Structure formats: C-alpha cells, structure tokens
Amino acid sequence: xxxxxxxxxxxxxxxxxTVAAVCAGDALARGFPFGPRTRSVNDLGNQFVPFHARxxxxxxxxxxxxxxxxxxxxxxxxxxxxxxxxxxxxxALLVGVFPRDRIDLAVYVVTxxxxxxxxxxxxxxxxxxxxxxxxxxxxxxxSYALCGxxxxxxxxxxxxxxxxxxxxxxxxxxxxxRTGRHRxxxxxxxxxxxxxxxxxxxxxxxxxxxxxxxxxxTERDDRRAVVRGLVRAGCTVGVGIGLSAPVLLPVYxxxxxAYPGWDRTFAPAxxxxxxxxxxxxxxxxxxxxxxxxxxxxxxxxxxxxxxSVPGRERWAWAGLVAGVALSLxxxxxxxxxxxxxxxxxxxxxxxxxxxxxxxxxxxISVSYDWPGRRALLGGAxxxxxxxxxxxxxxxxxxxxxPLFAAGLVAAVxxxxxxxxxxxxxxxxxxxLIGAQAGQAAATTAFADRQxxxxxxxxxxxxxxxxxxxxxxxGADGWPRYRTDPGREQTTANDPLLVGGQGGAYYSSHTxxxxxxxxxxxxxGWTSNxxxxxxxxxPVTDAIFSVGARVRGPRDPYQVWNAPDDRPVTVSRxxxxxxxxxxxxxxxxxxxxxxxxxxxxxxxxxxxxxxxTVLRAxxxxxxxxxGAYDYRVGRGTYTLTASCPAGTEAYLWSPxxxxxxxxxxxxxxxxxxxxxxxxxxxERLGTVGGGGPVRIALTSVRAGTVPHEAxxxxxxxxxASAVAGLKRTGATAVxxxxxxxxxxxxxxxxxxxxxxxxxxxxxxxxxxxxxxYLGLVATPVPARGAAVDxxxxxxxxxxxALAWAGALAVLVLGGPVLAYxxxxxxxxxxxxDRSPQHAGTPEPVDA
Numbered sequence: 001x002x003x004x005x006x007x008x009x010x011x012x013x014x015x016x017x018t019v020a021a022v023c024a025g026d027a028l029a030r031g032f033p034f035g036p037r038t039r040s041v042n043d044l045g046n047q048f049v050p051f052h053a054r055x056x057x058x059x060x061x062x063x064x065x066x067x068x069x070x071x072x073x074x075x076x077x078x079x080x081x082x083x084x085x086x087x088x089x090x091x092a093l094l095v096g097v098f099p100r101d102r103i104d105l106a107v108y109v110v111t112x113x114x115x116x117x118x119x120x121x122x123x124x125x126x127x128x129x130x131x132x133x134x135x136x137x138x139x140x141x142x143s144y145a146l147c148g149x150x151x152x153x154x155x156x157x158x159x160x161x162x163x164x165x166x167x168x169x170x171x172x173x174x175x176x177x178r179t180g181r182h183r184x185x186x187x188x189x190x191x192x193x194x195x196x197x198x199x200x201x202x203x204x205x206x207x208x209x210x211x212x213x214x215x216x217x218t219e220r221d222d223r224r225a226v227v228r229g230l231v232r233a234g235c236t237v238g239v240g241i242g243l244s245a246p247v248l249l250p251v252y253x254x255x256x257x258a259y260p261g262w263d264r265t266f267a268p269a270x271x272x273x274x275x276x277x278x279x280x281x282x283x284x285x286x287x288x289x290x291x292x293x294x295x296x297x298x299x300x301x302x303x304x305x306x307x308s309v310p311g312r313e314r315w316a317w318a319g320l321v322a323g324v325a326l327s328l329x330x331x332x333x334x335x336x337x338x339x340x341x342x343x344x345x346x347x348x349x350x351x352x353x354x355x356x357x358x359x360x361x362x363x364i365s366v367s368y369d370w371p372g373r374r375a376l377l378g379g380a381x382x383x384x385x386x387x388x389x390x391x392x393x394x395x396x397x398x399x400x401x402p403l404f405a406a407g408l409v410a411a412v413x414x415x416x417x418x419x420x421x422x423x424x425x426x427x428x429x430x431x432l433i434g435a436q437a438g439q440a441a442a443t444t445a446f447a448d449r450q451x452x453x454x455x456x457x458x459x460x461x462x463x464x465x466x467x468x469x470x471x472x473x474g475a476d477g478w479p480r481y482r483t484d485p486g487r488e489q490t491t492a493n494d495p496l497l498v499g500g501q502g503g504a505y506y507s508s509h510t511x512x513x514x515x516x517x518x519x520x521x522x523x524g525w526t527s528n529x530x531x532x533x534x535x536x537x538p539v540t541d542a543i544f545s546v547g548a549r550v551r552g553p554r555d556p557y558q559v560w561n562a563p564d565d566r567p568v569t570v571s572r573x574x575x576x577x578x579x580x581x582x583x584x585x586x587x588x589x590x591x592x593x594x595x596x597x598x599x600x601x602x603x604x605x606x607x608x609x610x611x612t613v614l615r616a617x618x619x620x621x622x623x624x625x626g627a628y629d630y631r632v633g634r635g636t637y638t639l640t641a642s643c644p645a646g647t648e649a650y651l652w653s654p655x656x657x658x659x660x661x662x663x664x665x666x667x668x669x670x671x672x673x674x675x676x677x678x679x680x681x682e683r684l685g686t687v688g689g690g691g692p693v694r695i696a697l698t699s700v701r702a703g704t705v706p707h708e709a710x711x712x713x714x715x716x717x718x719a720s721a722v723a724g725l726k727r728t729g730a731t732a733v734x735x736x737x738x739x740x741x742x743x744x745x746x747x748x749x750x751x752x753x754x755x756x757x758x759x760x761x762x763x764x765x766x767x768x769x770x771x772y773l774g775l776v777a778t779p780v781p782a783r784g785a786a787v788d789x790x791x792x793x794x795x796x797x798x799x800a801l802a803w804a805g806a807l808a809v810l811v812l813g814g815p816v817l818a819y820x821x822x823x824x825x826x827x828x829x830x831x832d833r834s835p836q837h838a839g840t841p842e843p844v845d846a
Contacts, residue, residue, distance in 0.1 A: 163200020
C-alpha cells in the first residue's frame with residue numbers, strides 16, 4: 001500500500017468518527033441545528049456569533065469600519081485585537097459563504113470542521129510518529145478530537161478549537177525540526193496557528209516542546225544531532241511567531257489597554273472530581289474535562305505493562321503523561337500553562353494538551369504490538385481504580401458507570417480479538433469505533449443539556465433579530481448620525497449582530513477608557529465592566545451623535561424578563577455632527593455625579609439635581625453607607641425629591657437590583673450588583689406639576705442608592721445646547737476604516753472633539769490625539785479648516801517590522817540551507833539524516 005494511503009484512510013476515519021459523534025450527540029440533545037434548543041450559551045451567543053457576523057459584513061463590504069477600526073461598537077473601538085482573538089482562524093472565513101441570517105449555522109459548521117480537522121491531523125501525526133494500523137490511528141485521532149475538553153468546553157468557544165488543531169500541527173513541525181525536514185513549511189505552520197489563536201497556540205507549543213523532548217530522549221540521537229534539532233525547533237518557533245507578529249502584538253497590547261475583568265485565584269479541583277472527568281457523561285465548569293473514551297484510556301494505561309515497547313520509551317511517555325497531569329493541579333505550573341495569568345473562566349484550558357499526550361501514549365502502546373493479556377489486565381486494573389476513585393465525586397451521573405463498563409468490555413473484547421485473523425480484526429475495529437462514538441455522543445449530549453441549565457444562553461437568529469435589523473437599516477444615516485440598535489438588547493454585542501453604531505460592546509479587549517467614560521456618564525455594564533451597555537439618554541445621545549434609536553420589547557427568550565408587548569419603534573432626534581468644536585480651555589474633570597459629568601461633556605447646564613430623601617416602607621429614615629449613598633436591603637422604599645414642572649426625571653442607581661416607579665407611572669427595571677453588574681441611568685417619566693416627586697423603589701437584594709440619584713432634564717435647554725454645537729461643529733465629516741476627516745467653519749478656534757472614545761492608537765495632525773473627558777480631541781489647527789485624525793492599533797508598526805524580519809530570515813534562509821546541502825552532499829547520511837530503520841518515523845510531504 002502506498003505510504004500516503006494509510007494516512008489518508010486514518011485521517012478520513014478520524015474525521016468521519018468525529019463528525020458523526022458530535023452531530024449525533026447534538027441531535028440527541030435536540031440542540032441547534034437538529035432541534036429547538038439553542039447552542040448559543042454564554043460567550044458563544046454574547047460574543048463569538050456577533051463577531052462572526054461582523055466578519056461576514058467585512059467579507060461582503062457591509063461593515064462600518066475595517067480591519068483596524070470598528071465603528072459599530074462602543075462608539076468606535078479598535079478591531080484588530082478582536083480580529084486576532086476571535087476571527088483570524090482560516091476556518092472562520094467560511095462564514096462568508098452562508099447567508100447572514102444563518103450565521104448561527106455557519107459558526108456551528110466551522111466548529112465541527114475544526115474538530116474534524118484536529119482528528120485527521122492527530123491521526124496523521126500518530127502515523128508519522130510510528131508505523132501502525134491505520135484504523136487504530138483513526139480511532140485514536142477521533143478520540144483526541146472528541147475529548148471532554150472539546151465537546152464540553154471548546155465547542156462553545158470555537159477559537160479554542162484552533163488550539164486543538166494546533167497541537168498535532170506543532171508536533172509535526174517539531175518532528176520535522178528534529179529530522180531537519182520541511183524547514184520552510186514548519187515556520188509557516190507555526191505562524192498560522194499562532195495567528196489563529198495565540199492563547200491556545202501557546203499551550204500547544206508547550207505541549208509540542210514536551211513531545212519533542214521525549215522524542216530526543218527516546219531516539220538516542222548523538223549530542224550534535226540533539227543540539228541541532230533543538231536549535232532548528234527554536235528557530236522554527238521564533239520565525240513563525242515573528243510572521244504572526246502583526247496580529248500578536250496588537251492582541252497583546254489590546255489586553256493591556258482593556259478594562260480589568262475578574263481577578264481569580266487558582267484553586268485545584270478535588271482529585272475525585274478530576275478522576276470523574278475521565279469517565280463519560282460527566283460535566284463541571286471548574287474541573288479538567290479529560291474524557292477520551294475507555295478504549296483510548298485502556299491503551300494508555302496498558303503502556304506501562306506493555307513489554308513489547310522498549311523500557312526507555314515506555315516510561316518516558318508514561319512519565320510525561322503523569323507529569324503533565326500533576327501540573328494541571330499545581331499553582332506555579334497552572335500559571336505557566338495560562339501565560340502567567342489565571343483566566344476568568346475555566347481554569348483548565350490546557351486540558352487538550354494532556355488529552356493529546358494520552359492519545360500519543362496510547363498509540364505508542366499499540367504501535368509496537370497489540371497489548372497481551374498481562375498488559376490488558378494491568379491497564380484494566382488501573383482503569384477500575386480510576387473509576388473507583390471517581391465514585392467519591394458528585395459529578396458521576398447514573399449513566400456514567402454503565403457507559404464506562406460497556407466501553408471497557410468492548411475495548412477489552414476488541415483487543416483480545418484483534419490478533420486472531422482478518423475477520424476478527426474487522427470486528428475489533430467495529431467494537432472500538434462503536435464504543436468511542438457511543439460514549440462521545442452520550443457525553444456530548446449530556447454536556448449540551450448541562451450548559452443550558454448552568455450557563456446563560458441566547459436565542460439564535462430569528463424574527464426578533466430580523467425586525468431589529470430591518471429597523472436599524474431603515475433608520476441608518478451613518479456618518480451624519482449614529483443609529484443605536486437599542487437598550488433592550490438581545491446580546492451584549494447587538495450592534496455587531498443587527499447593525500448600527502451603538503454604545504454596546506463586549507470583548508476581552510473592551511478598552512478601559514470606554515468603560516470608565518461610560519461609567520462617568522451613568523452607563524451600565526455586566527461581566528465586571530467588560531460588557532458595556534447602551535445608554536438610552538438624550539444627553540449622551542447628543543454627545544455621541546446618536547440621531548436614531550431603536551426601541552422595542554424586552555427579549556422574550558430570557559425567562560426572567562417580564563412580558564412586554566411594546567412594538568419596535570425608531571425614535572429620532574436632532575444631534576450635533578460627529579465632530580464638534582468646544583471653547584478654548586480644558587474642561588473640569590469628571591466628578592461623582594453622572595448628571596454633572598454629562599453636562600460638562602455637553603458644554604451646557606441641562607439638569608436640575610435636587611436633594612433627595614429616602615425612607616423605608618414604614619416611613620423611617622434610611623441609614624447612609626459612606627458619605628454619598630443610602631444603604632438599602634430587600635424591601636420597598638420611597639425616594640422623594642423636587643423637580644421643576646415639565647422636566648423629565650432620570651434615576652441613577654448603579655447598585656440597585658429591583659425596580660423604580662414615578663408617581664404611579666411605568667415600572668422600570670434596574671439590575672445592578674456592583675462591581676459585576678452596573679445598572680444604567682434610566683428615564684422614569686415626565687414631572688407633571690411642581691412640588692415633590694415621589695419614586696417607589698423596590699429592592700430585591702442588598703445594595704445602595706446614591707444621595708444624588710435624581711436628575712431633572714430640561715428638554716428646551718438640551719435643544720439649545722444641541723443647536724449651538726451644530727452651529728459651530730464640522731460642516732462635513734468623512735469617516736474611513738482607519739480615521740476621520742472633518743471640514744471646519746472658517747475662523748474656528750478652540751478644541752476639536754470627535755464623538756469617539758480616546759482609546760490608544762488615535763493621532764491627529766501627525767501627533768497623538770488629546771483626550772477631552774475621554775473623547776478624541778485635538779486643538780483647532782492654526783491654519784486650515786480641516787482636521788485629520790487616524791487610528792493605528794498599538795503594536796501594529798512593531799509587529800510589521802517583526803514580520804518583515806522573520807520573512808527575510810525565511811526567504812534568505814532557504815537558499816542558504818539549499819547551498820549547504822549541495823555542498824555537503826545531499827545523499828550522504830549525516831547526524832541529521834540517518835538511514836531509515838524499521839519502526840522509525842517516515843517523512844511527511846508538506
């Protein structure tokens with residue numbers, strides 16, 4: 001059989017096994033796209049689907065902005081860090097071939113395709129590592145792609161799956177570095193996987209380095225060959241990372257400029273829970289999802305008892321697996337695996353590396369010979385001990401042990417039958433494939449159901465999004481004014497999903513400048529400040545040139561939302577242009593009151609901020625918490641203030657979780673719980689007559705209410721302020737994918753202010769832009785009536801220089817290496833080109 005045919009068959013089997021098991025599990029759980037249950041849980045619905053919708057818009061030329069600047073979210077944010085974090089995988093480009101309203105299906109297909117690719121590549125690497133039966137390599141490749149980490153965690157974090165693909169690719173690159181082959185292709189592979197997702201690529205690189213270390217130890221190469229292999233591996237990784245630097249450096253600096261999220265301390269999982277996650281049909285967010293299938297675990301456990309495997313190799317691979325398993329539970333190595341920062345979510349994101357090492361150990365066990373009775377007995381005993389230890393965990397379900405027992409019986413039976421002839425070998429293959437597919441499908445289905453119970457989730461694209469998108473498109477007037485898709489959001493990234501140029505934005509790179517500016521203006525957030533919400537307020541709409549705002553009912557998919565039959569409407573308002581001019585002299589820095597902060601940024605007084613009195617339901621006074629807030633608990637309260645007649649009452653209470661009602665008006669919800677959730681300022685209604693204003697507050701949990709919680713907005717003053725800004729603002733504004741150009745009225749003096757956050761990367765007139773209370777600003781040029789401001793993400797220039805240097809090394813290194821090979825004799829065996837012997841790896845064509 002030709003050399004390439006076993007690899008093709010193994011890869012095909014691994015891919016088919018993976019796609020069949022994943023789709024069967026999703027269908028069994030009645031999940032999208034096979035049933036009515038959504039799969040958009042947690043950040044998949046809140047971040048990743050909207051960002052893929054943004055990629056669709058870019059590919060089709062419909063995006064507001066480009067690769068560098070995103071005008072749709074957060075009133076203008078850097079996009080390259082988001083692109084490098086979520087969308088630079090080559091697989092992500094496939095969303096462009098789907099209709100936009102099938103974006104959920106596109107992301108699902110990309111997810112499954114990544115898993116099948118990882119399965120095929122692992123099967124290829126196993127056959128490169130050692131010769132063996134192709135169908136065994138295919139089953140093990142499928143086992144790797146169907147590991148618990150993949151089906152339970154990475155399936156709703158699709159960019160993590162790039163790490164699943166990266167590990168076998170980087171192991172191939174490491175093997176090529178050891179043997180001195182494919183010196184051009186290897187750095188290109190490194191560049192692709194690091195650009196696709198640097199976070200999991202970093203973990204996969206550590207895993208590949210460990211595999212290379214064991215290979216160098218077990219192959220007994222001479223010292224010169226070992227040193228040369230290590231140098232080639234280091235150069236391969238260095239050049240590859242250099243080629244990906246235009247993406248990596250902006251991503252890295254984007255995290256440095258981001259608002260700090262959760263600060264967690266690593267706590268290792270209980271060992272019974274760790275053992276339980278090796279078994280099928282278990283789920284937990286804070287434990288390593290190590291399920292691989294009983295057949296794979298049996299082969300890996302049998303390695304230590306497999307006498308046909310040389311002792312040096314047997315104990316090196318077994319020791320590597322044990323060492324990496326222990327490293328998952330130790331604080332210092334946990335930090336090493338996670339780039340020296342405990343992640344906000346799952347603390348075991350490197351689990352896929354351990355899964356790959358277990359699969360490699362299983363392949364080493366079976367590639368020399370099928371395990372004999374002694375090895376099977378020893379491996380089965382180890383598995384039984386693992387299952388017994390898992391019995392002390394609460395993660396074991398009623399189907400865990402039946403599935404485990406069935407898989408163990410099938411695996412043992414298959415391994416006893418496989419050496420008895422071709423017919424029995426076929427039966428053995430069916431048993432192993434069936435056990436792997438069955439256990440993986442059941443575990444996938446169980447994880448699908450558990451995620452819907454334990455995590456927040458969101459509806460896929462449907463009628464609500466279609467109506468919302470149509471309303472936004474009908475009102476769009478960018479860049480004359482912004483259109484905000486609305487405060488009653490479906491996801492935290494509605495502007496990316498349904499269009500518009502709103503204030504909402506949720507990302508790992510949410511700029512600290514944006515979050516702090518919106519906090520000062522009365523905005524709300526979730527996710528500890530990383531998910532900034534739209535602020536429905538006429539003053540901030542004027543500040544940010546929001547001329548159209550979509551309003552609609554609360555999302556009926558979220559069960560905690562009260563029924564809401566309001567229709568979808570579009571409200572329009574007169575706004576200043578995107579570029580305005582303020583009087584000379586700097587503004588007063590932000591204070592505590594968002595009403596005064598809004599006035600300072602607007603440049604006019606439009607609010608009356610009265611003294612308030614808060615009383616409990618029985619009429620008693622409420623105690624203060626500190627110098628600026630009232631302390632509230634669960635119950636009802638009355639907040640009293642005095643507003644001029646005809647003004648609009650706005651309530652600012654960022655820590656209130658409950659509701660407020662103005663003098664029998666409509667009830668307005670507040671969902672604050674600082675610091676994780678911050679309730680936005682809300683309009684309560686119009687003050688009818690003079691005298692005291694009474695607001696009924698209902699608090700569901702303990703919190704605070706500010707002393708200056710009420711602001712009374714005078715619409716006439718606001719209209720006058722807007723007219724003044726329009727009169728002195730830019731006469732023409734041109735917005736590009738990387739900046740803004742504005743024409744100013746003749747004789748203009750003062751400070752030019754662009755209604756966009758002053759995030760790192762803005763420059764105006766050839767110098768770094770100033771900040772005007774958090775917005776982009778620059779002095780009016782002494783001569784000329786035009787202002788040019790451009791945006792370049794931090795790190796892009798340095799990344800481009802690193803890319804050029806790495807490309808020069810790659811391009812110039814090829815001819816140099818070719819000349820050296822010709823001069824030393826390409827056909828003469830040397831320390832890097834030893835003759836092939838039975839059992840040694842075969843070269844793989846690039």
